[in-house]
Amino acid sequence: MRKLITALISLAVLAAAAFIAPAITSAVGGTGSYAAWVASGANADATFANTEFPAVSAEVNPGSISAPSGASVWLTEGTAFGAVYGSSRNHPYLSVGLPGGKNEGSLTLTFADGTTPGTWGFALGDIDAEDVTITATSTKGSELDVSAWFKDAFNYCNTSPKPTSCPAGTSTGEPTWNAETATLKGYADGHDTSGDAAWFQPSKEVKTLTLTQKKISGFPSYQLWIAADEGITVAASPEPSETAVDCTVGEVTQLVNGGFESPVLAAKTFKQINEANVPGWSTTASDHLIELWSDGFNKVESPAGSQFAELNATQDSELFQVVPTVPGQELTWTLYHRARAAAAIGDTMSVRIGAAGADPDSVTEFTDALSDGWVLHTGVYVVPKGQTETRFGFASGRTASGNKSIGNFLDNINFTATECLSAQATAQPASPSSSASATPTPSASPSASTTATPSPSASPSASTTATPSPSASPSVSTTATPSPSASPSVSTTATPSPKPTAPVEVLPDEPTVITVADLPKVPAGAEPTQVT
Structure with missing residues (x-):
């Protein structure tokens, strides 16, 4: 599978400059907006349509990063991640690998603003010949506990419609999550598989997210999808009985001290x-x-x-x-x-x-x-x-x-x-x-x-x-x-x-x-x- 992905990556790099953000998908449990990635060299940037979720930039070290189109590798609605955010088909994702001779590398994501807990998630795919350790920092710069972010492991090749990159037959492999070390683990012998994936949902405001890849064998590469809620779905409003006076959407007085940040208390009290x-x-x-x-x-x-x-x-x-x-x-x-x-x-x-x-x-x-x-x-x-x-x-x-x-x-x-x-x-x-x-x-x-x-x-x-x-x-x-x-x-x-x-x-x-x-x-x- 890795050779096929390498070929797809080469085509995606040539087409990256002409990339246009695809339409938003409708998730089974709501609506989701996938990151519209554009990559160049060691960097990539993405925004999210129809949502106030902050833009994100990515940097890989060492090596380069690519953003395949999602036409042959995707997460269907039948996957654990797709059930929440919808199909990722024809939505770009990041493909991250290690250069020859390197045993470890990192991908750091930096958000334009702190993310809202519970409104977004990320999925990692093709985890087989590597381990990926997850770390994150808050808007204050402090390190966050990510051990409880893990939601579920799955195999995206064991769904329908099966992504065209997946082999025939049934794929059942799944990575394992070690909460103590915050590491998504591949196979100890490093054998190559297809579709092994897992997804995570942060429970705190996140400013930076770092994925550290450690090679087990061969020339491993993994995939990253990020998706956010499009917004709140509300019931239709009742038919009005009378006409309102002047109304402007922007004219609204916020609650004072809605986060209870004042008066300031001593730490941990x-x-x-x-x-x-x-x-x-x-x-x-x-x-x-x-x-x-x-x-x-x-x-x-x-x-x-x-x-x-x-x-x-x-x-x-x-x-x-x-x-x-x-x-x-x-x-x-x-x-x-x-x-x-x-x-x-x-x-x-x-x-x-x-x-x-x-x-x-x-x-x-x-x-x-x-x-x-x-x-x-x-x-x-x-x-x-x-x-x-x-x-x-x-x-x-x-x-x-x-x-x-x-x-x-x-x-x-x-x-x-x-x-x-x-x-x-x-x-x-x-x-x-x-x-x-x-x-x-x-x-x-x-x-x-x-x-x-x-x-x-x-x-x-x-x-x-x-x-x-x-x-x-x-x-x-x-x-x-x-x-x-x-x-x-x-x-x-x-x-x-x-x-x-x-x-x-x-x-x-x-x-x-x-x-x-x-x-x-x-x-x-x-x-x-x-x-x-």
């Missing part, structure tokens, strides 16, 4: 802070406290930025903001949610959107288990007629721990205006409905339930050390979500991050000092309290 000192955010909690965690505290890494929030600070509550909106705008919201403790029921939260000072007319509830890791949720809200201020609320629900102060991590909340529609008048819900509409969540098997130890989010006292209450048994009851009689168009999706091999139930392991300034209505001269 947490803090409960009075809402007055957290820019942008208010809370319905009676003690007015908002709990923030910094990246890496109790081994929990933020999916974006350096900090995130825990909705269940000291009690059930809702974080919210009121922002200016334009009637008729279609707003797409996104956020990351993660459970904190291990139990079959997971952690539940809801997104509550509506006019300021009124009950929400859009409520989306979802539940994620600890084994799902950070899950990207998205939805759409159309601003009703006459609504110039909209309240965006994020409310805690039941927790896997059964403790109201342990659960529901939240991060990187954004919303953008994607379209202008005619505004529709919206009636308020008359009474709660017992049939809440929940966002689909992954059906992964959660890890075994464990008893939660005291939380860092125990309620502090102004003069004595707070004593966290013991964790209660998880509750199986849920609170009904109001169902509006007439509501804006809402569509939600959930994208799970790769599941960790050993989910970590995060519990406090060190005290954090809450200063008097962080506490509401504390008499002058009161001593700070440690919360453990």
